[in-house]
Amino acid sequence: MKDHADKILADISDESLGDLYEHAPCGYISTDANAVILRVNQTFLDLTGHTREGVRNLRLPELMTVPGRVFYDTHFAPMVRLQGFIKEAAVDIVRPGQSPLPTLINAVQIENSKGEPTHIRFTIFDATERRRFEQRLITANHQAEHFGVIIQASLDAILSVGPTGDIETWNPGAEKMFGHSSDEAIGKKVWEMIVFDDPDYKPGDLFSEVQKGQGVFRSAMCIGSGGRKMFTSICVTPHIEPPGEFVGLSAIFRDLTEQRQVEEAKHREEMMANLIRAEESERRRISRDLHDHLGQQLTAIRLTIAELQRAAAEFPQLSTPMEKLQIQTRKIDDDLSFFAFELRPKELESARLAEAIEIYVRKWSQNYDVGAEIHVETMNSTRFPEKIENNIYRILQEALNNVAKYASADTVNVIFKKHDGELILIIEDNGDGFSFSEPKPPQDRGHGGLGILGMHERTVICGGRFTIESQPGKGTTVFARIPIGDK
Amino acid sequence: MSILERNNVKIWGSGTRPMLFVHGFGCDQHLWRLMTPRFEDDYRVVVFDQVGAGRSDLSSYDPEKYSTLDGYATDVIEIVEELDLKDVILVGHSVSAMIGLLAAKRASERFSDLIMIGPSPRYIDDGDYVGGFTRDGVEELLQFFENNHLGWAAAMAPVIMGNENRPELAQELETSFCAADPEIARIFARVTFLSDNRADLPGVTTSTLIIQTQDDVIAPVPVGEYCHKHIPGSKYVLIDATGHCAHLSAPEMTTYLAER
Numbered sequence: 001m002k003d004h005a006d007k008i009l010a011d012i013s014d015e016s017l018g019d020l021y022e023h024a025p026c027g028y029i030s031t032d033a034n035a036v037i038l039r040v041n042q043t044f045l046d047l048t049g050h051t052r053e054g055v056r057n058l059r060l061p062e063l064m065t066v067p068g069r070v071f072y073d074t075h076f077a078p079m080v081r082l083q084g085f086i087k088e089a090a091v092d093i094v095r096p097g098q099s100p101l102p103t104l105i106n107a108v109q110i111e112n113s114k115g116e117p118t119h120i121r122f123t124i125f126d127a128t129e130r131r132r133f134e135q136r137l138i139t140a141n142h143q144a145e146h147f148g149v150i151i152q153a154s155l156d157a158i159l160s161v162g163p164t165g166d167i168e169t170w171n172p173g174a175e176k177m178f179g180h181s182s183d184e185a186i187g188k189k190v191w192e193m194i195v196f197d198d199p200d201y202k203p204g205d206l207f208s209e210v211q212k213g214q215g216v217f218r219s220a221m222c223i224g225s226g227g228r229k230m231f232t233s234i235c236v237t238p239h240i241e242p243p244g245e246f247v248g249l250s251a252i253f254r255d256l257t258e259q260r261q262v263e264e265a266k267h268r269e270e271m272m273a274n275l276i277r278a279e280e281s282e283r284r285r286i287s288r289d290l291h292d293h294l295g296q297q298l299t300a301i302r303l304t305i306a307e308l309q310r311a312a313a314e315f316p317q318l319s320t321p322m323e324k325l326q327i328q329t330r331k332i333d334d335d336l337s338f339f340a341f342e343l344r345p346k347e348l349e350s351a352r353l354a355e356a357i358e359i360y361v362r363k364w365s366q367n368y369d370v371g372a373e374i375h376v377e378t379m380n381s382t383r384f385p386e387k388i389e390n391n392i393y394r395i396l397q398e399a400l401n402n403v404a405k406y407a408s409a410d411t412v413n414v415i416f417k418k419h420d421g422e423l424i425l426i427i428e429d430n431g432d433g434f435s436f437s438e439p440k441p442p443q444d445r446g447h448g449g450l451g452i453l454g455m456h457e458r459t460v461i462c463g464g465r466f467t468i469e470s471q472p473g474k475g476t477t478v479f480a481r482i483p484i485g486d487k
Numbered sequence: 488m489s490i491l492e493r494n495n496v497k498i499w500g501s502g503t504r505p506m507l508f509v510h511g512f513g514c515d516q517h518l519w520r521l522m523t524p525r526f527e528d529d530y531r532v533v534v535f536d537q538v539g540a541g542r543s544d545l546s547s548y549d550p551e552k553y554s555t556l557d558g559y560a561t562d563v564i565e566i567v568e569e570l571d572l573k574d575v576i577l578v579g580h581s582v583s584a585m586i587g588l589l590a591a592k593r594a595s596e597r598f599s600d601l602i603m604i605g606p607s608p609r610y611i612d613d614g615d616y617v618g619g620f621t622r623d624g625v626e627e628l629l630q631f632f633e634n635n636h637l638g639w640a641a642a643m644a645p646v647i648m649g650n651e652n653r654p655e656l657a658q659e660l661e662t663s664f665c666a667a668d669p670e671i672a673r674i675f676a677r678v679t680f681l682s683d684n685r686a687d688l689p690g691v692t693t694s695t696l697i698i699q700t701q702d703d704v705i706a707p708v709p710v711g712e713y714c715h716k717h718i719p720g721s722k723y724v725l726i727d728a729t730g731h732c733a734h735l736s737a738p739e740m741t742t743y744l745a746e747r
Contacts, residue, residue, distance in 0.1 A: 070705055073704060082518070082520055134634075
């Protein structure tokens with residue numbers, strides 16, 4: 001064994017120093033004190049593709065890329081000059097016909113006996129792989145910074161917890177949501193900082209679940225800062241290292257309280273829209289039945305009565321009751337027609353909305369014996385989407401019904417016009433009015449329709465705004481404004 | 488933190504007339520180590536570290552203030568006022584030639600002479616103006632400094648981080664040259680290479696010497712000539728040396744000062 005080593009050593013000793021210099025595993029360059037190249041080894045030439053003649057009498061920085069040259073002049077040269085050496089300076093060396101070579105360069109300055117620099121020795125290492133790795137590291141760093149910014153800016157509570165439940169990171173979202181600063185929270189047990197409003201499920205239980213390696217995605221009521229109850233979604237990811245060791249977790253809490261309220265409101269709105277649709281179709285059916293069946297039968301009855309009247313002409317004692325019967329039946333027929341009309345006016349199907357409104361107000365005025373002023377703008381032959389026409393018409397009916405039943409008014413003023421891309425319907429009465437401070441305005445009690453709420457919902461369904469103004473003794477004004485997207 | 492501590496100001500020398508040396512991008516007050524011995528017998532030598540470089544106080548770094556060269560000029564004026572220096576000869580290297588110029592304009596009563604070594608009012612070419620770099624070239628340069636954090640950190644180790652809390656590091660730092668906080672150096676590179684001070688040249692009233700080297704990649708000869716042309720009454724010396732090194736200029740400075 002020893003013989004073998006001795007033999008190799010003997011071989012190496014034979015190796016000439018010149019060969020060692022030329023083919024060392026790194027580039028070597030010697031320059032004068034001003035970095036003018038005096039000597040260069042073969043390894044450097046192989047690494048860079050330069051020729052010995054090509055680099056002779058050049059300054060080393062002239063072989064660097066422009067940024068490398070600037071770095072050389074601003075950092076490299078002063079440091080070599082002032083401290084006598086530099087280590088691991090990262091610069092790129094230009095190569096003929098190839099992309100620049102990333103290198104790391106060490107340099108030492110050699111001084112004469114008077115302390116004056118005479119020359120500089122450089123070693124040049126190929127740093128391609130290292131630079132690539134650094135580049136990945138820099139990219140990863142940038143990414144981490146970006147994620148850091150996102151976590152810092154997030155309204156969600158984002159935290160990480162160690163294997164025994166100690167909080168390790170706690171973002172501003174968590175500070176705000178749970179009311180503990182990161183200084184307070186970090187190092188505490190997660191179940192001390194986060195409290196659930198649920199006797200059967202505690203953060204400790206959640207932690208035990210995750211500890212088994214289970215990711216958890218669920219919702220829970222949490223107690224937030226100031227005791228506020230929050231409906232939160234929770235997403236917890238366990239961190240598992242081979243061979244399956246639990247080393248911690250990250251958790252995101254999102255406060256969905258507001259979102260849930262919005263969803264509930266939206267749900268209510270949808271329910272109301274369905275209700276209105278159901279009401280509409282039910283009215284249509286009843287109207288048809290009244291008109292087609294009862295109406296026809298009533299007509300038959302009235303014909304029969306007329307026949308009877310003629311037949312009973314010889315019996316004077318029957319004349320008065322017959323007359324009464326005829327009048328009563330006609331009244332029933334009229335009422336029936338009005339109810340059927342009210343439920344589902346034919347006008348809305350055949351006429352334009354403005355006309356239908358006018359016809360309805362006149363009939364209503366006649367029926368209830370309340371004076372009506374009608375200011376309806378004729379809008380040529382314009383028809384609007386069925387939804388809008390139906391709902392405006394129903395709002396008018398509802399409002400007039402309220403006037404008839406509760407207001408004891410003697411006149412109403414109905415205005416219908418197009419203005420600034422909106423259809424505007426105003427129903428104004430001079431009746432009793434009401435106070436909003438009462439627990440519930442009388443109009444809201446409903447009377448077969450859906451009351452104020454119904455008018456409001458119908459306006460909202462059409463994307464419009466509904467307002468109502470009233471004071472006791474000062475009458476009531478109802479405004480509905482519905483956009484039609486056509487200015 | 489006093490101004491003198493903030494900028495790690497050092498003062499010595501047997502003379503009375505102050506000579507204030509301002510280092511540029513890439514180094515610290517050590518830059519002047521080889522030059523100051525030639526002046527310390529006749530002048531009062533003042534050197535300091537720009538905030539972010541050398542042993543300056545890193546906690547004083549204000550990104551807003553140091554986003555322009557004016558912020559650095561403010562520091563120069565503050566040092567001069569703190570020491571109540573008068574008749575100051577300001578020696579500025581590289582970007583600090585411009586920082587010195589801005590300081591001399593703002594507090595001209597304090598400065599008698601401005602010695603600019605390798606100055607450049609604008610590094611990027613602009614129409615007829617030759618700055619030495621194309622816009623892309625400067626972007627590439629800044630990218631290099633941006634991506635070269637790790638390479639830098641090694642070359643300029645030790646990086647000083649929160650040294651005020653670790654006084655035991657002071658001894659080690661004493662032996663380090665041109666140390667810089669990489670993040671601050673990265674921003675200083677941007678401020679340096681993207682600034683444009685051409686409009687500041689004509690208003691200089693301080694007596695000015697411009698020292699230019701033959702082969703300076705950072706501030707080439709046409710830039711030095713441009714400064715000379717636009718700074719009223721300035722003297723201009725072209726020396727037969729290569730690179731951007733400051734210490735080579737000492738003989739020209741001596742001659743100039745002897746003739747004043």
